[in-house]
Amino acid sequence: MGYIDELGTAAKKAESIMTGIGTDKKNDALRRIAEKLIGSKDIIIKENKRDIENAKINGMSDAMIDRLTLTEARIEGMSEGVRQVIALKDPINEIIGGEELPNGLKVEKIRVPLGVIGIIFESRPNVTVDAAALCLKSGNICILRGGSDAIYSNKCLVGIMRDALSEAGLPEDAVQLVADTSRAVAGDMMKADKYIDVLIPRGGGGLIRSVRQNSTIPVIQTGEGNCHVYVDRFADIEKAVNITDNAKTQRPSVCNAIETVLVHKDVAEQFYTALNKKWNGKVRIYGDEICAKYMDTERAATEEDYATEFNDYVIAVKTVSGIDEAIEHINRYGTKHSECIVTINLDNALKFQKHVDAAAVYVNASTRFTDGFEFGLGAEIGISTQKLHARGPMGLKELTTYKYLITGNGQIR
Amino acid sequence: MGYIDELGTAAKKAESIMTGIGTDKKNDALRRIAEKLIGSKDIIIKENKRDIENAKINGMSDAMIDRLTLTEARIEGMSEGVRQVIALKDPINEIIGGEELPNGLKVEKIRVPLGVIGIIFESRPNVTVDAAALCLKSGNICILRGGSDAIYSNKCLVGIMRDALSEAGLPEDAVQLVADTSRAVAGDMMKADKYIDVLIPRGGGGLIRSVRQNSTIPVIQTGEGNCHVYVDRFADIEKAVNITDNAKTQRPSVCNAIETVLVHKDVAEQFYTALNKKWNGKVRIYGDEICAKYMDTERAATEEDYATEFNDYVIAVKTVSGIDEAIEHINRYGTKHSECIVTINLDNALKFQKHVDAAAVYVNASTRFTDGFEFGLGAEIGISTQKLHARGPMGLKELTTYKYLITGNGQIR
Numbered sequence: 129m130g131y132i133d134e135l136g137t138a139a140k141k142a143e144s145i146m147t148g149i150g151t152d153k154k155n156d157a158l159r160r161i162a163e164k165l166i167g168s169k170d171i172i173i174k175e176n177k178r179d180i181e182n183a184k185i186n187g188m189s190d191a192m193i194d195r196l197t198l199t200e201a202r203i204e205g206m207s208e209g210v211r212q213v214i215a216l217k218d219p220i221n222e223i224i225g226g227e228e229l230p231n232g233l234k235v236e237k238i239r240v241p242l243g244v245i246g247i248i249f250e251s252r253p254n255v256t257v258d259a260a261a262l263c264l265k266s267g268n269i270c271i272l273r274g275g276s277d278a279i280y281s282n283k284c285l286v287g288i289m290r291d292a293l294s295e296a297g298l299p300e301d302a303v304q305l306v307a308d309t310s311r312a313v314a315g316d317m318m319k320a321d322k323y324i325d326v327l328i329p330r331g332g333g334g335l336i337r338s339v340r341q342n343s344t345i346p347v348i349q350t351g352e353g354n355c356h357v358y359v360d361r362f363a364d365i366e367k368a369v370n371i372t373d374n375a376k377t378q379r380p381s382v383c384n385a386i387e388t389v390l391v392h393k394d395v396a397e398q399f400y401t402a403l404n405k406k407w408n409g410k411v412r413i414y415g416d417e418i419c420a421k422y423m424d425t426e427r428a429a430t431e432e433d434y435a436t437e438f439n440d441y442v443i444a445v446k447t448v449s450g451i452d453e454a455i456e457h458i459n460r461y462g463t464k465h466s467e468c469i470v471t472i473n474l475d476n477a478l479k480f481q482k483h484v485d486a487a488a489v490y491v492n493a494s495t496r497f498t499d500g501f502e503f504g505l506g507a508e509i510g511i512s513t514q515k516l517h518a519r520g521p522m523g524l525k526e527l528t529t530y531k532y533l534i535t536g537n538g539q540i541r
Numbered sequence: 542m543g544y545i546d547e548l549g550t551a552a553k554k555a556e557s558i559m560t561g562i563g564t565d566k567k568n569d570a571l572r573r574i575a576e577k578l579i580g581s582k583d584i585i586i587k588e589n590k591r592d593i594e595n596a597k598i599n600g601m602s603d604a605m606i607d608r609l610t611l612t613e614a615r616i617e618g619m620s621e622g623v624r625q626v627i628a629l630k631d632p633i634n635e636i637i638g639g640e641e642l643p644n645g646l647k648v649e650k651i652r653v654p655l656g657v658i659g660i661i662f663e664s665r666p667n668v669t670v671d672a673a674a675l676c677l678k679s680g681n682i683c684i685l686r687g688g689s690d691a692i693y694s695n696k697c698l699v700g701i702m703r704d705a706l707s708e709a710g711l712p713e714d715a716v717q718l719v720a721d722t723s724r725a726v727a728g729d730m731m732k733a734d735k736y737i738d739v740l741i742p743r744g745g746g747g748l749i750r751s752v753r754q755n756s757t758i759p760v761i762q763t764g765e766g767n768c769h770v771y772v773d774r775f776a777d778i779e780k781a782v783n784i785t786d787n788a789k790t791q792r793p794s795v796c797n798a799i800e801t802v803l804v805h806k807d808v809a810e811q812f813y814t815a816l817n818k819k820w821n822g823k824v825r826i827y828g829d830e831i832c833a834k835y836m837d838t839e840r841a842a843t844e845e846d847y848a849t850e851f852n853d854y855v856i857a858v859k860t861v862s863g864i865d866e867a868i869e870h871i872n873r874y875g876t877k878h879s880e881c882i883v884t885i886n887l888d889n890a891l892k893f894q895k896h897v898d899a900a901a902v903y904v905n906a907s908t909r910f911t912d913g914f915e916f917g918l919g920a921e922i923g924i925s926t927q928k929l930h931a932r933g934p935m936g937l938k939e940l941t942t943y944k945y946l947i948t949g950n951g952q953i954r
Contacts, residue, residue: 374953493949536906538780540787
């Protein structure tokens with residue numbers, strides 16, 4: 129039996145126990161996790177240092193090392209995150225539909241866990257605790273496969289969570305770590321449809337494509353964000369500048385930041401001039417000829433730029449002939465994440481919202497609002513950019529499925 | 542550009558047009574399809590005969606030839622099916638949630654089509670019209686890949702539907718047939734995630750596994766049904782016999798028929814004796830030693846039998862020590878489709894419904910009710926046995942996803 133078979137078998141066993149566990153017990157386990165994280169700060173930081181030392185030897189960039197680093201404050205943040213999950217309503221066993229059929233059969237549609245969730249992510253150890261807490265609250269078993277760069281941190285964090293589960297009287301295999309971070313084992317995991325119900329890759333486009341190509345398990349792809357603002361002919365220019373600035377620069381590294389701004393030719397001069405003044409060199413601009421007349425562009429934008437998620441203080445700019453060209457551009461290059469039109473024209477607002485194919489389509493607001501917390505979901509395991517199952521921010525409910533319970537007194541067909 | 546690229550490009554173009562089409566126009570196209578099917582009976586039957594002749598040359602079984610054959614009555618049935626779809630409520634643009642956020646952003650969650658749906662199915666030409674009608678009503682574009690055995694029938698039926706779409710002023714590429722039924726093209730189709738949003742295989746376990754293994758497109762697997770009846774210690778034996786009989790013999794070839802009956806040892810003698818009398822040789826029985834004492838078994842049941850979907854007048858029988866063994870057996874061998882307990886004990890009924898992992902879990906009723914029409918969905922494109930997106934009978938709503946529309950007046954983060 130291979131390594132993934134072992135984890136999978138243990139997961140299925142844990143699943144059968146978790147099915148009967150109520151909210152109080154799950155919350156008790158979460159409370160213990162939150163407490164233990166605080167109580168284990170020293171050992172977590174010590175194990176995290178081992179990862180950081182290796183990362184330095186391996187020449188990891190400072191930005192990446194920063195993402196990898198756990199401080200006292202960050203551990204407190206993780207613990208607080210777990211406490212927030214305790215406060216969320218348990219989605220499991222909610223009756224979401226039902227009726228009595230003409231033949232007297234009572235049909236109930238109830239919310240149940242997805243089952244065993246595999247999560248493949250990169251080197252941010254806070255994801256380990258976040259994801260496990262959300263899976264636990266929603267009654268799911270999780271198998272976490274983090275990056276090799278964070279292996280000591282992840283082993284330590286998962287160990288703490290498993291201890292807390294045991295103390296709460298829950299199966300510790302409800303949270304499992306793939307401790308062997310070899311490619312071969314990752315490949316086995318992607319084929320483990322016998323044990324894993326859903327696979328969620330969290331990370332860059334390369335990781336997502338690899339999972340999509342190789343997995344035989346249903347996948348929810350999250351977090352690829354090539355987003356746009358379209359400044360319509362009927363835009364309030366001041367609002368357009370503020371929204372573009374916010375969507376690009378408030379946090380350029382995240383998926384709901386924009387990568388390209390599309391500008392109607394009739395307002396190009398006014399908009400470009402105002403935005404150029406606002407940014408004053410803060411953002412590197414790849415523009416077209418019209419843009420270059422009014423903005424300090426670095427070079428001309430290419431087809432490749434339009435398809436690129438810069439995740440940085442870089443933007444592509446394109447002047448368009450009208451809303452149709454803008455919609456076509458977005459549907460061609462976008463990743464179906466978050467898109468925005470700035471306009472005061474109702475027809476154009478409605479047209480844009482209908483024809484742009486994305487999880488979240490904005491009129492006159494920053495794309496940065498696409499977020500589980502902002503949308504009131506209370507938490508977020510990721511932002512889905514696919515159409516199957518869940519779209520946009522995924523909270524606890526998006527980690528569930530349903531089953532039909534049918535009760536009769538001998539009905540036959 | 543390969544063949545599938547051509548179909549895919551045409552599908553994306555049709556999708557962008559269909560996005561703006563309202564219910565009346567879709568219903569007009571469906572009405573024209575229903576009429577044209579009736580008006581084209583002769584040519585449909587003529588083309589179908591070509592398939593039947595080839596099938597006979599290729600040595601197809603009589604049962605399969607029957608499934609392939611289109612008669613006047615069957616064409617009328619297909620036409621009537623399309624008219625039933627017209628009568629269903631259009632699911633698209635339904636507002637399924639929303640609120641005004643504290644910052645004044647108005648958030649609406651609305652139902653939208655999945656996009657381009659690929660359907661891979663075997664040699665039943667009625668599926669061609671059924672599936673196309675459901676996709677059309679739910680605003681989706683479909684690419685249909687039927688079996689090579691039905692190619693002349695399918696070409697004819699799809700041609701009729703495309704003519705009707707054109708006449709209704711809709712893009713004829715909203716319904717497309719993969720006319721090249723080679724394996725290579727089927728392989729290309731499974732990798733066409735650039736064009737196809739969802740792939741639905743309809744057919745046997747082999748087809749589903751092949752799609753699951755090879756597809757890079759999100760898949761909804763449907764129709765595998767290894768279903769069970771568990772006769773509890775507290776069963777009403779007469780009801781248990783009737784439910785078992787109905788679930789096995791009313792239509793053995795369908796996915797919601799049962800394949801194994803599990804019987805509590807304390808009621809084994811009574812139940813086996815009564816069922817044996819009822820069937821009187823009608824069903825071939827693979828049983829255990831206790832069963833063989835009271836029933837006319839053909840041979841002992843094997844592990845392989847427990848994992849087999851017989852789809853025939855054949856059943857595996859197993860005597861169990863209690864409800865826990867029954868639940869364990871079902872969760873091990875079942876395909877998560879439809880499962881039933883016969884009992885008058887409330888605790889056992891609740892336990893079974895909670896712990897059996899299946900789309901539909903019955904107490905005291907035949908598994909044969911798992912069906913889109915029976916459940917009041919009005920139609921059915923298949924019965925999902927996976928947990929992602931949709932579970933159990935899939936009607937029009939299950940062919941949709943949602944998007945968030947967010948409207949503001951300049952909000953930034």
